Amino acid sequence: MVVDGDSGMVVWSYSAPCHMEETPATSAAAVDQKSVFLFWAGGLSAASPDPDVVLGTEPPSLHHLYLLHPAFPSILLDLANATGTVTASEVGINDLWKDAFYVTRTTGPSSEGHPAPLVI
Numbered sequence: 001m002v003v004d005g006d007s008g009m010v011v012w013s014y015s016a017p018c019h020m021e022e023t024p025a026t027s028a029a030a031v032d033q034k035s036v037f038l039f040w041a042g043g044l045s046a047a048s049p050d051p052d053v054v055l056g057t058e059p060p061s062l063h064h065l066y067l068l069h070p071a072f073p074s075i076l077l078d079l080a081n082a083t084g085t086v087t088a089s090e091v092g093i094n095d096l097w098k099d100a101f102y103v104t105r106t107t108g109p110s111s112e113g114h115p116a117p118l119v120i
Contacts, residue, residue: 002035002070012070028091028100030069037068038079038102040086065104084108 002012025039040063063086067077084106091102 012073023086023089026089026091026102028093031098032071034070036070038065038089038091039068040065040089065102082106 001010003009004011023040025037027035027037030036043062043064063082063084064078065080065082067079069075069077082104085108086104086106088105089103091100093100
């Protein structure tokens, strides 16, 4: 949900058909001055047209990075996925070149059995 800071009115709302992860969602301003939103969540739940058919499920450890843009409210873009636990993420913009970047830190099991840093 996006709320106007001045009026408190809801200007945009979306309900994602997936389980949100505990990593906070983040946003960045696009060229059109609208905010895009990035968040980690479980896989989208797909509904089968045939109730007798059971669709395959992903492993519970697979996390997806999704992007939402208010100009396309019916599209949820799956940007990446990871099997590690996402512990931190941040979005940034290089003003000189107008490039955006997204950094994620994940952990996974080490040989000793406790979480170890994997990717930044």
